[in-house]
Amino acid sequence: MPLGDVTYQDDALDAVVGSWPSSGATYRYWYSDPQAESDPTTVEIDLTGTGLSNGSFSAGAWASASGGAKATSSPISLGTATADIDDRFNYWGVVDSGGLIVYSDVIDEPFGVNDGDVVSFTPQLSWGQ
Numbered sequence: 001m002p003l004g005d006v007t008y009q010d011d012a013l014d015a016v017v018g019s020w021p022s023s024g025a026t027y028r029y030w031y032s033d034p035q036a037e038s039d040p041t042t043v044e045i046d047l048t049g050t051g052l053s054n055g056s057f058s059a060g061a062w063a064s065a066s067g068g069a070k071a072t073s074s075p076i077s078l079g080t081a082t083a084d085i086d087d088r089f090n091y092w093g094v095v096d097s098g099g100l101i102v103y104s105d106v107i108d109e110p111f112g113v114n115d116g117d118v119v120s121f122t123p124q125l126s127w128g129q
Contacts (some may be wrong), residue, residue: 009127010065016103017062017070017125019092024097025057027076027123031087034104035114042101045089052119057094068127085113092123 023042047053055076063073089111093104105125113119
C-alpha cells in the first residue's frame with residue numbers, strides 16, 4: 001500500500017536513512033545489481049589502485065526529505081582517478097562495517113571513470129522508486 005501524502009513519504013524517507021548504521025558504513029558501487037548475486041562482491045567496482053575511495057556514510061550528510069525525495073546535502077567525493085575503470089557505475093549502495101548491504105539502488109545516470117576524472121556522486125532516494 002503506497003503512502004499517498006507527501007508529508008508521510010518525507011517522514012518515511014527520513015526515518016529510513018536515519019536508521020542506517022551510525023558508524024562504519026561506506027558507500028559502494030557496482031556494475032550489476034548486487035542484490036541479484038549470491039556474492040555481491042563479484043559485481044562490486046574495485047577501486048584498488050584507482051586513486052578513488054568509497055566514502056564514509058553519515059546520515060547527517062543527508063538533507064531532510066522534501067517532495068517525496070531525499071538526497072545528500074552535497075555530493076560524495078570519491079577523489080581523482082589515477083587510472084581508467086573498465087566498469088560503469090550502474091548501482092550504488094550503503095554497506096555496513098560487517099560487509100552487509102544496508103541499501104542498494106540503480107544509478108539514474110550511470111557513469112564511467114577515466115584517468116584524471118574528479119569523481120563525485122549524489123546519492124538520492126525517491127518514494128516509489
